[in-house]
Amino acid sequence: MTLFPPLDVDHDAPAVTVGDTVLSRAELFAAAGAVARRVSGARMVAVRADASMASVVAVVGALLAGVPAVPVPPDSGPLERAHILRDCAAELLLGEAAWPDLTIPVVPVDVAERAQAPAGAETGATGPEAPPALILYTSGTTGAPKGVMVSAAAIAADLDALAGAWGWTAEDVLVHGLPLFHVHGLVLGVLGALRTGSRLVHTVRPTPAAYAGAGGSLYFGVPTVWSRVCEDEPSARALAGARLLVSGSAPLPVPVIERLRRLTGAAPVERYGMTETLITTSGRVDGERRAGWVGPPLPGVATRLVDDETGAPVPSDGESVGELQVRAPTLFDGYLGRPEATAASFTADGWFRTGDAAVISEDGQHRIVGRRSTDLIKSGGYRIGAGEVEAALLAHPAVREAAVVGVPDDDLGQRITAFVVAPDLAGADADGGDLAGFVARELSVHKRPRSIHFVGELPRNAMGKVLKTALRPPAR
Template sequence: MTLLPALQSPTGSTASREAVRFGALSLTYGELAAASTALAARIADAGRVAVWATPTPETVIAVVAALRAGVPAVPLNPRTGENELAHILGDSEPTAVLAGPDDELPPGLEKLRRVTVDAWAAGSEAYGAGEIDGTGEARPAVYDIGEAGPEGPALIVYTSGTTGPPKGAVLPRRAVAASLDALEDAWGWTGDDVLVHALPLFHVHGLILGVLGPLRRGGSVRHLGKFSPEGVARELGSGGTMLFGVPTMYHRLAEALDGPAGALERDALAEALRGARLLVSGSAALPVHDHERIAAATGRRVIERYGMTETLMNTGIRADGAPRPGTVGPPLAGVELRLAEDDGTVLDEPGAIGEIQVRGPNLFTGYLNRPDATADAHTADGWFRTGDVGTVDPDGYVTIVGRKATDLIKSGGYKIGAGEIENVLLAHPGVREVAVTGEEDPDLGERVVAWVVATDPGSPPSAEELADRVTAQLAPHKRPRTVRYLDALPRNDLGKIMKRSLHA
């Protein structure tokens, strides 16, 4: 099954078209095809390979080569600790690690065969496998690419463990293709699009959507390396058509846009965002307050989508659909979605809150070496239990309430979603960041707790003021009974708030 048809035999204008750009280094489709073909020949018998997934073109070449060789790739977060890395390597058993020439690998990887990937030498490496002529056209390589079938594993991506070590989600080629093609339909994604982002490349968002997405369409991706509003303005302002980011990034863009109109950098950013075809946020909910600030400054709406490592993409607001802050759109083509109670009862009534369950061609094969966990993650009739709680509007738009374990608060007989309380509190000028959790309460079962990072730490809004605000805008039973003040909220590499780390 060919995942990246534009790299099969790029000729003429396709061969000379830019595929990826990281700072000063750009690779055309001809160069990427030749470099990945040469590398694929070196790893064809590897069984599985680990990829030291830095935000560099070497990671792109490594993953593309593994896909073209039909060898499952295991992306490794370079910031992974010693114990977690040992678990991932012991579980996935790669025979080689693909890394850049300057990467310093930890001792845990010393026993693996190191295969060096050098993007700067892609041209010379390509001559050894299949020359590129003066027009940029790749001549046929010596190595005969043999990609795997639809159910062949493309990637094994490890999910963060909450109650145990990370589990390896086996993502077949079928799921990658299904999700990317559904997004092509939803977003009108074409080979003319130039995607800009600064997402990590060891995760579904940055690697599958942010790299394989453009390459499957025959388009281009410009990776910023490190996120900055200036970098976004520069790349969107010079031909970028789409921006992918996480809420933390869009929050920083909103902060930059709050500067005075007429300031050169602020106006350049506003103009660049205004000119983009699509602004997409994912990996966590984008607060409504930031939605509104960006829309007010640019006239453009950020749209959201919803996915997981195990399911890839489930829902998304269409490019030609109505953007609704706080929602993640309807199910994508091919995806079935339902809500269910804890006892398995399917919920059909309007406004019902239940666990989101999905099925479709976008789903993973299972957890590597964990048939027990795979079985537990599915219902008897084959639906995947996401662990997320949400609601579905009459027209099919999905709203995520939050994680079942941390964002659904059962207090005094009510089901309360943390997200709506967070949105109300974030609109308070004295609140810079906030997370809402439930805490055991002998009377209510759970009480609502707000963890607040104040705009001015020396003069934070009072707990009473915040509780009154929620009471006035939502309902009395949703008000925070306890407010705790922090200097910063704990976040992971994607900017998600780690609510399990919040405790008294």
Template sequence: MSARLLALKTSDRPALRFGAGTLTYEELARAAGALAPRLRAAGRVAVWATPTAGTAVGVVAALLAGVPAVPLNPRIGERELAHILRDSAPGAVLAAAGDELPAGLAGLPRIDVDVPASGSYADGDPYAEEPVDPDEPVDPESAALIVYTSGTTGPPKGVLLSHRAIAASLDALAAAWAWTEDDVLVHGLPLFHVHGLVLGVLGPLRRGGEVRHLGGFSVEGVAKELGEGGGTMLFGVPTMYHRIAEALPHDPALVRALTGARLLVSGSAALPVHDHERITAATGRTVIERYGMTETLMNTSVPVGSGPRPGSVGLPLDGVELRLVEEDGSVLPVADGETVGEIQVRGPNLFTAYLNRPDATAAAFAEGGWFRTGDMAVREPDGYVRIVGRKATDLIKSGGYKIGAGEIENALLDHPGVREAAVTGEPDPDLGERIVAWIVPTDPTAPPAPGPLADHVATLLAPHKRPREVRYLDALPRNDMGKILKKALREPTDG
């Protein structure tokens, strides 16, 4: 591949498809290359990251210009937007032509990304300046993106992702997934985070393949693009795959589409074992899980062709070192599938720093350049990694045991009376922490009783992992990526 993050070949091969509009590689290079000179004076550019071709072209233009792009969630709140703008200080905001921007962006110069639906520029290039040469070198250590974290423990932090880190992560995934220019990726993920933008747009463009974005996820869109459209790969999050699993028994076209796909990938949260099994039973296809985060990009994946590994996020990718550590920082010497430790990683995929936060950057790393992920996991004897939860919210210390919430959640979801499940720990005078299960029943009029649910868990797992309390909800609180917001779970009060 080119020393550049993206090697935009001037060919008539399709590169981007959003809805009915398609851009070839030549058209993408022309549009982004012509826009890029206008961005250089901005220093940094915010990108109003709607699920449109304008967002993709704008980000590619920023990469060509060597200017960091700051993707903005179109559903962002006023306070968070103000924080990000103060912190990143962009010189302009890119938006697809016609997008309505919030008042908080009124003070920034706006640059419209004009991408005609036909993908042609019959009236000449939309920008007047000399275009940037797609082969012009860019410092690989310079920031390509500044992606803001979710801010669960304070204001969001800007994660500086270099051209080098993104390229290294995408190339490692290509090796694990046998990802080539012949692949056509289908997805409907948002474009303001690593999964949807880096993996879902920059990944295919680095390989020289095609991305087809659904605009927004729908089971019908997946069936159409994977089936009639000739898609070979599907990226999604557990919520999407759950809806697919629910629809498969009633949708022969969806079954055919998934059966014909080369690779199904789920990420951003754990995919319940039950959904793995339903999809495989209906299609013969295995959903592959991978593990990454904003600061590290991708760390592990189940290799393509390795067979079903429900509940596992696979092996470290090429170039990534991974270890599990105790609370005192000592490295766990065993890989027994039971002993829980915090994941630490190092490698070329790591972020450069938190923007304007040298204190937070220093605190994020252990001696030797190991990044503290905050994720808790066990490692199987064959090296495969199984994540059991977050250190802050999912590690439960009960009766002298360290217990990961994730494995209890999977056990609960294996019960036919449970549609959704979350597990938290709460202070207990006897146990230290007691295990609390939050349940969305399959049938709200006849929820499963607490005793049988706890017995169900104790049968599948060890007895000390049984829930001590069960609480019932109509729905679990989730963010835009489908992750459960455990800090929003509170004990119900009367009145």
């Protein structure tokens, strides 16, 4: 079994487009073959993973050579970059020599070069003795970024399960403009297209106009992308011919879902996963699309909820919150060079601890309420998911963005605190009392924010996730 199996497709037809560069499947694999010849025998290679055809060719070339590839964000600062390159001990960097502080050789990637991969090279081998296919670094929100070792077997299992869930075939044209150093943009958005045989159009930047002009049948985006698409109604209406819109990496606000439904004729499918697990739950192309829920487990995936303090099972009743734990063929092979961290991330009976707080309904639908460490708020004896309060805030017509955290409180234990982008309310509801009352009516009184801060914007990472550790009350 290989990551790139032979497919009955036209290998000379346009297969991958990144910006203005177009390659057929035959051209892409020949260019990747040239890279594979250059890196064959290396223990590890880094890739300057900008939004370019060279990045696609570099990653595929490393996979063809059986050499683990480490995508490095092109905008990484010197400290982050130095940590990644030192931690993985990459021998080469594929791509442009755009960083002045490099201490390893740089191998330029020429997308016009053609060669066959070295004799005996396995195209994305998935056997038990195969090295990791990718080393993907976490965001480092709880310390220095860790290298997540992802095998080709895990990638293949995940992509095949998603192809079934989304009806994803070689007849599709996949469109996205997501970064090529994360699971969403690289594993799903590039390797997924190559495995299914669908054409890929990467728009370099995920602008509404670029999405509208791409003529895709399948679109990937994150909530920020879909929110901006909705604000450009002509572009949103141009997506009405798409077969499926997919959203991930963060919860999609209900108002955005409803606007997409109105403008395109269909609600998007939401899915859930992590770097360590790949995608584990997803809505189905022919299934229910329940706003705020990320679907049932994919085939081969098992999930459970446990109490984060006692470890006791939490019922799947659609209301009880617990830590989500996962068993699946899509799980990572461990953190690079960190056996203790790897061991700590699994339970004694072999379940991966996601660290996410979630709810599971009786029919197997999942709702993620946030990170257990930052989004499970214990206030006045209640366990409250920050995501639920955020969803209620976003249901207010004047609220554009919202983030909720728990702040230490001598009386309540934690005080529910919201940071809200709502310019029209900032003056009229200076203390947030009206907005807190709105949440109390939508949910219940004990779930209302006790403090609301109006801000100009929320801090986010490259994938659009709010950086809650960076939230600070505005100066008075």
